[in-house]
């Protein structure tokens with residue numbers, strides 16, 4: 001499912017997982033590739049250099065570390081540290097065709113990584129407080145390690161996409177048939 005145009009909720013989190021997955025995949029994490037991810041999610045126009053792109057990749061690694069955390073106490077501590085270091089200065093923004101949502105102030109010139117971390121701190125803090133646990137994870141399918149946001153209300157989500165879930169179910173069915 002493509003969440004990009006569906007809704008702004010959960011606030012900016014699909015942007016974060018998309019960015020972290022892009023950095024993790026490697027190939028697309030060029031300055032232009034990262035700018036494109038931000039733009040695709042309605043973020044501010046960034047003009048990244050090799051240096052600031054590397055800072056963004058390092059920031060993405062920090063965010064990945066939180067998305068790897070399953071213990072809500074540890075996650076809250078890590079998010080609080082980000083909130084302290086990168087205050088979010090939230091403001092209400094209405095992007096075309098979407099409803100009002102909280103965004104962090106656009107990046108100061110030359111500091112896209114700071115903007116990314118303040119955006120992540122705000123989005124993850126709101127999500128953790130709303131859900132009460134680490135409603136995110138990493139795909140359990142073999143050969144896939146993409147991060148996802150768990151929006152389910154019942155069973156915990158295990159796969160990054162229905163595609164991966166189906167792939168695993170089909171493989172299990174095939175194994176049973178042998």
Ligand SMILES: [Zn+2]
Nearest residue numbers: 139144160164
């Ligand atoms: Zn997957």
